[in-house]
Amino acid sequence: MKKLLALLTVIAVTALSLCGCEGAYEYAELNLEGEYTRELAGTQLNVYNWGEYISDGSDGMLDVNKEFEKLTGIKVNYATFESNETMYSQIKSGGVSYDIIIPSDYMIQRLIREDLLQKIDTSSLSNYHYISDEYKGLYFDTQEEYTVPYNVGMVGIIYNKTLVEEDIEHSWEVLWDKKYENMALNFNNPRDAFMTAQMILGQDLNTDNKSDWDKAADLLKKGKKNLQSYAMDEVYGKMETGEAAIAPYYAGDYLTMYETNSDLAFFYPEEGTNVFIDSVCIPSGALNYEAAVMYINFLLEPEIALANAEYIGYASPHTAVINNQDYYYYGNEILYPKKEDTPKVQYYHDISPEIRSYYEQLWLDVKLY
Amino acid sequence: MKKKSFGSRIIAAPYIVWAAIFVIVPLIIMAYFALTDANGAFTLANLAGIGKYKKAFAVSILYAVIATIITLLLAYPMAYFMTKMKISSQRMIMLIVMLPMWMNFLIRTYSWITILANTGLINTFLSKIGLKPLQLINTPGAVILGMVYDFIPYMILPIYSVMSKIDKSLLEAAEDLGANGKARLHRVIFPLSLPGVISGITMVFVPSVSTFYISQKLGGNKNLLIGDAIEFLFNNGPDYYNVASALSMVLMVLILISLAVMNRFSDGDEGGVVI
Structure with a gap:
């Protein structure tokens, strides 16, 4: 009996705490311009x-x-x-x-x-x-x-003003700079990581010349030791806490990080950068x-x-x-x-399957290096 | 071998169906992908192409061996002293060993980041007392530590369960025959606990050698293990399923070989806890 009581208490407490943090969402008063029917209700x-x-x-x-x-x-x-x-x-x-x-x-x-x-x-x-x-x-x-376009963004470099010099060079080269050994991050996905190297090499981001990709891969291999880590979503935590000092990332995300840590600053590298658009x-x-x-x-x-x-x-x-x-x-x-401050930008295009699997293999080589 | 009654077959049926669907069928699918190309034609090219993953295989095996040795060195004395305690204390210790396993494995691994990071607990403490910070995170050591921490219960539990079943009268007999403490441990307890050790080694080595999350979070994505390579390939879409399956198959064969080697050390069906 006692055990049953204890069990019931545990269940009750868990249930209560679940309700407690959910909090009811309050619907807003929307002024909608389109027409919406309830014909599809239940689907x-x-x-x-x-x-x-x-x-x-x-x-x-x-x-x-x-x-x-x-x-x-x-x-x-x-x-x-x-x-x-x-x-x-x-x-x-x-x-x-x-x-x-x-x-x-x-x-x-x-x-x-x-x-x-x-x-x-x-x-x-x-x-x-x-x-x-x-x-x-x-x-x-x-x-x-x-x-139907949903969001637009550009990639730039986020840095922590208290950890790197104020006059940091506005270039992708900072990721390779020995001064910032073990302080910088790079993207943990092939396309964006290659972009950082391709920009330094002045390449077309959508090149179908294999030797261009080889050169970019070599540059990435050379820079691997200098990096702290490859990261995607962890960039937030690492930059906000000062764990890392430099990270290439999406401009919109910089603004979110800045809300937490106002020591963070941002620039678009001189070599140019990638612009992207996400669409529905x-x-x-x-x-x-x-x-x-x-x-x-x-x-x-x-x-x-x-x-x-x-x-x-x-x-x-x-x-x-x-x-x-x-x-x-x-x-x-x-x-x-503003127009005059907009960096040179390139979109990513879909690359032929052959080149795509070529650079994906190269990325694996970089990671295995 | 006894003939199974109809009743016991019925009882075993659900598990057999389960194993067929979720173990055998996936293995067949994996083998199919590993031995075919993108168009479904038979090929050995996927297997032939794994040479470039040598380094990842070597690093994975090395880390897993080191992690297994460390876990064994920590877990064996632990299990031994547990069996010497009062039953109530044994239960308490068991609870403490099990407790972290109630938490999700991903969270347990992630929490090590906050301990090992450059701005983490250890380094904050070190700099507070005026010492130089240490590079802990994003190193092979951090990855191995993660493996040891995550998998150590799987080493303690089988060793403890085998050891606690050792007949006390055997130890008394050994003592009567003049064996001192060291000799009893060496000649009686250790040989009898071997099935638990083998089982523990298997249960730590196998997940360590195939892990992918620990190395990504604690190794900074720079020390690519074979599990990471497989995960990366699968995440890149169906074009890579064949190569990824071939890698998985090779990894599995390597694991099976190492298990077979290990089984040679244990005395056949005695204990019967291997795998």
Whole structure:
């Protein structure tokens, strides 16, 4: 009897503590511009997005998925990925069918080429006109058939002013600089890590010349000992605590880190950098196309796009956000640099399978070196 | 060998089905991928191409051997002294050994970062008392430490369970026959505890040699182990499934060989706890 009582107490305490920290989400009063029906109520929408890439109701912000569920009655199943390649591998293997995915430019090009995306009827998106012309019809989707831009960003270098000299050279070379031995990080994914070397070598990021990739790989091998580690998501923790002093990363993420540690500073290297755009797409295996289109239009709602832009901290392609003076990052010089401060940029393009597997092998060589 | 009754077969059936679906079938799939190319045609190219992973294999085996030796050196005396204690203390110690295992393995590994980091607990303490900070994280030592910490319960438990079952009368007999403490340990306890040791070595060596998370978090992604290589390849999409499966298969064969070698040391069916 005593044991039973003890067990019940444990269950009760656990249950209480679970309820305690959940906290009820308070729905916002939204002023929506599009038309949303409840015709699809009860159906499911599978969304596959980057981690930390949607306003999720934390810190009193909007919970985009919950708001959409309340509005339409459609159940949103939300899953996240860490890299374009992981996402690709899921889509390609077809184990789960997603209705919405948000890949980057070069991966979209590859998905279209392999016939893994379906066309989106943009005329049925009443909010599509909010997308800035600058980001419409880019190289991977010149006819604006498959994608709706979601976020834009550039890569730069984050450094800690208390740990490195104030006049740090604004170059990718700092990652190779003996002065900063064991203080710098580099990307733990091949494309971005190669980019840092390719920029120093002045190469085209999408070169199909194998010897270019060889040279970049040699440079990476040479710099490996100088680095503290290769990291992706750990960059946040390492930079915020001062564990690492220098890290190449995405500009929007720098702004998030800066909120925690104001000793951090940022620059775009002189050699130029990579610019990327993540866009919303519908895979060809989607089971709920109608709901997916409604979801995309919902993401384009000025209020929703604003919440996402403020939560994520990346540059937005949404004109109603960029021009909103109440937007937290309104006129931010890192996200929206002036023309004369904008670095030379290159997009990643999808590379032929042969070259891709060539540089992926080279990356493995670098890691094994 | 006794003939199994119909009843006992029925009882065993669910597990056999389980093993077939989740052990045998995956093995067949792995072998299929390892021996075919992207178009499904038979090839040995995947296996032939593993030469470039020599270093990763060598480093993985080296780290796993070192980690296994350290765990054994720590766990054996621990298990021995546990059996000497009062039953209540034994239970207490057992609880302490098991306690970390209630936490997720990833979190346990991650928490070492906060201890070993350049700005972590140890180095903060060292600089507080005026000593030079040490480079602890992102070193082979950190990776091996992670393996030892994560897998040591798997060494203590089998050794302890075998040792605690050693018949006390054997020790008394040895004492009566004039064996001193050292001789009893050396000639009675150690040989009888061998099945536990072998089982412990297996249970530490196998996960150590194939691990991938520990090396990424504590080794700064710079000391690539074979498990990391396999994980990287699988994450790069179906193009790499064949090579990754070939690597997995080779790793498995290497593990099986080392187990077979180990089994030679234990006396066949005595104890029967191997694997």
